[in-house]
Amino acid sequence: TDPDAAPGACLAGYERRPPVLGPCVDYDECDPGNRRDNCHAQARCENTLGSFTCACNAGYQTPTESTGCASPPVVGDGSACVDVDECSAESDPSRSLCHYAVAAERPLVPFARTVPVGRCTNTNGSFVCSCLDGFAARQGGDADPNPTMCGEDVDECAAGACASVANSTCANSYGSFECPCNT
Known part of the structure; x- marks a missing residue:
């Protein structure tokens, strides 16, 4: 409950339950039946007292914007999420x-x-x-x-890769094979 709320009003993130005469209590902005958050579709919402937080799902990240040469980057709050290019070496070596x-x-x-x-x-x-x-x-x-x-x-020799090459012996190598002729 929020005892500091003005009579008849509740602080942001709180509501009266029951309405009008009830105490001010935290409402769940993340409740699927009554969403009041601004989380991205690829983010999960977590209710906190009087507020909520958003965090991008695995495989997504908040966009990072440069705010100038001397400034640290500004990281988003989960209200925007972009796909992580996992194939990029910079993303994850x-x-x-x-x-x-x-x-x-x-x-x-x-x-x-x-x-x-x-x-x-x-x-x-x-x-x-x-x-x-x-x-x-x-x-x-x-x-x-x-x-x-x-x-x-893949051991191509075990799969009979040289079976159709007469008078040869299969030689497996890493990622390949050869069928050299028997001498």
Whole structure:
């Protein structure tokens, strides 16, 4: 209740319950049946005493505006939310695993620093990795927050990739294979 409210009036964020004669109590601006917030469609509303806050959902962020060279950026309040481009390296460097695997972890690629393994496609509030030929999504379990990252080598030899090449032996490599002739 709001004991400091003037007779007949309540402070912002409060209303009389029951109307007219009841005490001033906080009203829930986030109540789905009686929304009084200005949160973006991709934000969640949280009621507070006498007010509310908005926070953008996962995969969205409040727009940041530069207010001048010496000023810190101004961050929005959740009344506006924009999609985060998770495929952008600036957005989240860990997403680069959708594009590249570190060669140091792959001894079959001795001179390359990174190897392209997938294509990242930004979607509303998320992203999708599409693995390039020769690679599959790796299942990282608890250590991997995104099990859709590409990077597992597909063993084309185990799938019989050279079966149609007479007198050859299949040689699997990271992301590829060869069918060299037997000598």
